[in-house]
Amino acid sequence: MTLTKICKAFHELTPNELYDMLRLRSEVFVVEQTCVFLDMDDKDQLCHHVLFYNEEKVLTATSRLVPAGVSYPDMMSIGRIVTSQLARGTGVGKELVEMSIEECYRLFGKAPIRIGAQLYARKFYERFGFEQSSEVYDEDGIDHIKMVKQV
Numbered sequence: 001m002t003l004t005k006i007c008k009a010f011h012e013l014t015p016n017e018l019y020d021m022l023r024l025r026s027e028v029f030v031v032e033q034t035c036v037f038l039d040m041d042d043k044d045q046l047c048h049h050v051l052f053y054n055e056e057k058v059l060t061a062t063s064r065l066v067p068a069g070v071s072y073p074d075m076m077s078i079g080r081i082v083t084s085q086l087a088r089g090t091g092v093g094k095e096l097v098e099m100s101i102e103e104c105y106r107l108f109g110k111a112p113i114r115i116g117a118q119l120y121a122r123k124f125y126e127r128f129g130f131e132q133s134s135e136v137y138d139e140d141g142i143d144h145i146k147m148v149k150q151v
Contacts, residue, residue, distance in 0.1 A: 001090055003060070004053040007103045010045045017051060020059040028082045037140040039080075046070050047079075048107055050100050052092060060087040061096040065104050068111075075114040075148070076104050097128050101149065110151050119143035 008017070025039050044064060052061040061083040071077045078100045083093045104113055117125050119136055125147050134146035 001060075001087070001092065002055050003092070003095070004057075005095075005099060006051040006053070007048055007065070007099070008051070009048050013049060017049075017059075021049060021051060021062050024059050024062055024084060025080055025082055027084070029080075032085070033142065035140045035142060043070055043079075048103065050096065050103060052087075052096060054087070058084075058086075060084045061092050063096055063100045065100060065107060067108055071116075072114050075112050076108045077114045077116075078104060079116065081115070093124070094127075097125070101128060112151060113149045115147050115149075116144050117147050119145055122147070 006017070013021070022039070029035055029037070029039060043066060046067065047070070048065040050063045050065065051059060054060045063081040064079050066077040066079055068074060068076045071079060078097070081096065081100070083096065101113065114133070115125065115130060116139065117130070122132060122145060128149065130147035130149045132145050133148045136143050136145055138144070
């Protein structure tokens with residue numbers, strides 16, 4: 001799968017890119033995972049966003065790169081990591097996380113990165129050096145854990 005990979009600050013996103021990002025997040029987090037929550041949490045405007053488009057110009061994966069002080073007072077983070085159903089099992093998720101880590105280091109400096117991961121994805125994130133740093137907690141009806149990647 002040939003991908004167009006973009007990393008932009010919120011204010012650099014085109015209206016179509018913003019729409020695509022919010023639509024994909026809603027498709028997966030709200031509809032597929034049947035989780036009613038307010039996705040637009042006033043953090044997106046403070047973040048950079050990674051967007052992967054396929055050959056047909058359809059958004060297949062996205063994440064947001066969060067500077068320290070926005071989600072966590074002392075650490076940058078990666079959030080809203082999502083791949084479309086059509087792209088799962090193709091390696092797109094792995095590429096997304098790798099690029100998200102690289103872009104965090106480029107944008108915010110080489111420092112620890114924290115994520116709030118759905119519990120079922122723990123092993124996936126461990127492959128990138130993330131280690132569980134909290135007990136399991138409920139977020140919007142889904143078991144989550146905090147994980148940290150040290151430098």
